[in-house]
Amino acid sequence: MSLENTEEHAIRHWWRTSIIDMKPGQIEFRGHPIQDLIGNVGFAQMIWLMTRGDLPSKAEADLFECALVAGVDHGPQAPSIAAARMAATCGVGLNNVMATGVNMLGDVHGGAGEQCAELYLDIAERMDAGVNLNDATRDGIAHWRETYGKIVSGFGHRFHKPVDPRAPRLMAMVREAASTGTVDGMFADIGEAVQAEIGRQRGIEIAMNIDGATAVIFCELGFPPPLSRGLFCLSRSVGVLSHGWEQMQQGGRNKGPMPPRFLPLYEDKT
Known part of the structure; x- marks a missing residue:
């Protein structure tokens, strides 16, 4: 047999x-x-090996690590971190604390990098078909808004105005990598074109945020959009772990989203 x-x-x-x-x-x-x-x-190289099947060059690994470092934490106002800290006061173990925080990373909080990468790739496909960068960007944004709504993931930030301090540094690292041939630089051009086009349509400049910048890096390095989300979740889990552990050291019992002296507004619908 x-x-x-x-x-x-x-x-x-x-x-x-x-x-x-x-x-x-x-x-x-x-x-x-x-x-x-x-x-x-290194750990970044190991992540690459596990997800991609080969080992990156040192220059690729360095750029990849920049994106991972940039997304580790955004403070207790981020839902994933807040949820982890609340869970830490409920008597569960650290693994449960981490699971609570990571499970908050959905389409809106955590998924923007994947969505932005999809937009970049859509624009790149239009360019491959012979459309120039500006027209491909305008058409790509229009298609995005028809599909997903007005807000374009990766641009603007509810907290960091007018600049997300992480994005310019990441884009500078991409440009440096492009100058040495580590990456092509095309997605950096696309990201900046999207930023400019959204600003033109609004009549006021808009900042690229962490999701827009890391999506540039992941696209430049050849990661598919779903991995952009997964890699962000992996990066943010470091912040979830750190805040969860810190809260466990600080103590507290059954801490909710606001101090007890503040009560939610009751709206009488009767």
Whole structure:
């Protein structure tokens, strides 16, 4: 009987993977023995290896790490961080605290990077079809708004006005990487064109935010949009962990979203 017709074959193919080859005394990730990776590969490189299947160059890894560093935290006013801190006062363990915070990262809070990357790729496809950058940008934004609404993910910020301090630095790092040939720079051009076009339509300049800038980096490095969201969630989990742990050290019991002396406004609908 061939292996293909055995129960062993069926069982082993149930969870088939090209990520890890593990057996007693052996652990290999994408063909790299773990003992060779430890001490020789940084965490950002390891994330790349696990998600992409190969190891990045040092310059690619450095740019990738910039995006991961930029998104780690945005303070207790961010829903993911606030939820983690509240959970930390409810008697659950640190793993539950982290799960609570990460589970707050949805389409609106956490998903903007993925959505922005989709817009960038749409514009890039229009350019590949022969449309110039400005027209492709205008048409891409119009299509976005027809599909998702007025707000274009990755631009403007409810808190940081007029500038998100993270975005200019990230874009400068992209331009530096483009100057050395690490990346092409096309998505940096697209991101800046989107920023300019939204400002033109509004009649006032608008800032690129963290999501717009990290989406540029992830697109330049070849990550698909869903991974843009996943990588942001991975980055933000560092802040979730940090704030959750800090709150556990500070103590507190059953802390809600506002101090007890402030009560929600009751609206009588009768």
